Amino acid sequence: MKAREAAQMAPRFRILSPKRNKLLQTGWEGFFPYYAGFPEVFARELLQSAELPNGAVILDPWNGSGTTTYAASGLGLSSIGIDLNPVMIIVARARLLPPTEADHLRPLAATILSHAYSTPPILDPNEALLGWFKPSTAAFIRGIEQNIRRSLVGNMTKSPDGIHLDKISGTAATLYVALFAACRKLVAPFRSSNPTWLRVPKETDARVAATKAKVAQYFAANVRDMSGALAATLDADLRIANPPRAGECEISLSDTASMKLRKGSVDFVLTSPPYCTRIDYTAATRIELAVLGPLLTISARALGKQMIGSTQVPSTLIEVDESWGKTCARFLRALRKHPSKASGGYYYRTHLDYFHKMSRSIERMSHALKPGGHAVLVIQDSYYKDIHNDLPEIISEIGVTHGLSLKQRKNFHLRSMSDINPGRRSYERPSGATEAVLCFVK
Ligand SMILES: C[S@@+](CC[C@H](N)C(=O)[O-])C[C@H]1O[C@@H](n2cnc3c(N)ncnc32)[C@H](O)[C@@H]1O
Incomplete structure (x- = not known):
């Protein structure tokens, strides 16, 4: 059968709202509530309705907290999840921990805590955790992290060029997520109403002082609840006569702008790319990156620059490319001419970087x-101010340039993140945003 005929015969997909919903954040989704993710039920229903053949491979090139890879694995499908942020690699791997491991988590956490109490590490003066915590608190958190690393980050993850986070075990990843969540709770005073923003304290600001007992209590409670949530999924599976075997999954730390996947090796892509709303994806995970400090081979700043949607000006000059389509060209022209400060400079250049x-x-x-x-x-x-950045239309046109055609589109209206920004009120524009689900065929 020719590719075109196959595409025409393909089912119409079941598209639920991709909007994040607190009520849907059950079990695992509740431990790392990624503001940028779509709900698991959205991914699961969509993949199920796609009626994919046995052996099909699913790709999420911007896998974030791993919703796609988790849903695919639950349906017995093979998947590949890519992300540039090491924090999201850990979260996505943790979500894949088999429910049969639930019982091991609490004893492991207890051993790790007892070692952390007995052998506190000597802190490096450049320790990133000191940005938020008093030295004694930072040292205990680092002690927990060091013990997770020493006992659970095995040889598979080590190579001459450093540690391969994408090979980290599900158990180690889960304990890291429990530590991330404990730290997030402790730095709550530095959060603002914008969920993506964690303030870096000023030199003069008081750092968080928490006793060892409090840090240990938060960490242990997270492990207990995660183990409970995992065990509950096992119970649910036992109620089904033939639950599917978990699908193979590869989580990879790489940059989509240079990723090297074999031609024609993927059957289905399900993803949500970074938005063009000046969300700094690394700033949103600052505290987690600080926890992971000893495992990172790149600074948080350099990582931020590499991200799509970076707020840092690119070091090379980027020109508008005709292949980005007419909607993008129109938007960039309006942005460049906009009278507000830095529109034709900083904002123009960061947007060029995004589209490139x-x-x-x-x-x-x-x-x-x-x-x-x-x-x-x-x-x-x-x-952007009063200029509409019709990203769904722009991406549709970029898709066509690269051999994709749009088959189905469904729009959802949502309250947008930029509504929180008080500056928006000085410009005429509708409130909220449109979240579009675009279905392309190759
Ligand atoms: C909208 S989020 C994806 C959320 C995901 N659907 C979920 O359910 O959690 C976009 C992701 O793209 C990642 N990202 C940004 N630039 C990237 C790049 N150049 N290569 C790979 N991933 C990138 C960010 O770290 C972020 O996790």
Whole structure:
């Protein structure tokens, strides 16, 4: 059968709202409530309705907290999840821990805590945790982290060029997530109403002082609850006569703008790319990156620069590329001419960087997709001052440039993150945003 015929015969997908919903954050989703993620039920229903053949491979090039890889694995499908942020690699791997491991988590955490009490580490003066915590608190947190690393980050993860986070075991990843969540709770005073923002304290600000007992209590409570949530999924599986075997999953720490996936090796893509709303994806995970400090080979700043949607000005000059399509060209012209401060300078250049990286990534994603394969992308529009950044339309046009055609589109209205920004009120524009689910076929 030709690719075109196969595409025409493909089922229409069941598309639920991709909007994050607190009520849907049950079990695992509640431990790392990633503001940028879509709900598991959205991913599961969509993948199920795609009626994929046995052996099909699912790709999420912007896998974030691993919703796609988790849903695919639960349906017995093979999957590949890519993300550039090491924190998200850990979270996505933790979500894949088999429920049969639930019982081991609490004794392991107890051993790790007892070692952390008995052998406190000597802190490096450049210790990133000192940015938020008093030295004694930072030292105890580092002690827990060091013990997770020493006892659970095995040889598989070590290579001459450092530690391969993408090979970390599900158990180690789960204990890291429990420590992330404990730290997030402790630094709550530095959070603002914007969920993506964790303030870096000023030199003069008081750092968080928490007793060892309090840190240990938060960590242990998270492990207990995570183990409970995991055990509950095992109970649910036992109630089904033939639960599917978990699908193979590869979680990979890489940059989509340069990822090297084999041509035609992927059957289905389900993803939500970084938005073009000046969300700094690394700033949102600052405290987790501080916890992971000894495992990182790149500074948080350098990582932020590499991200799609970076707020840092690119070091090379980027020109508008015609292949980004007419909607993008129109938006960039309006942005460059906008009278407000820095529109034609800083903002223009960071937007060029966004579209440049996005186009390269979609090209690579399309290269990896089989002829007749589908790619479903969740994309949110936004406003720059009063100029509409119709990202769903722009991505549709970039997709066409790289050999994809749009088959189905469904829009959802949401309250947008930028509504929180008080500055928005001085410009005429509708409130909220449109989240579009775009279904392409190759
Ligand atoms: C909208 S979020 C994806 C959320 C995901 N669907 C979930 O359910 O958690 C976009 C992700 O893209 C990642 N990202 C940004 N730039 C990237 C790049 N150049 N390569 C790979 N991942 C990148 C960010 O770290 C972020 O986790």
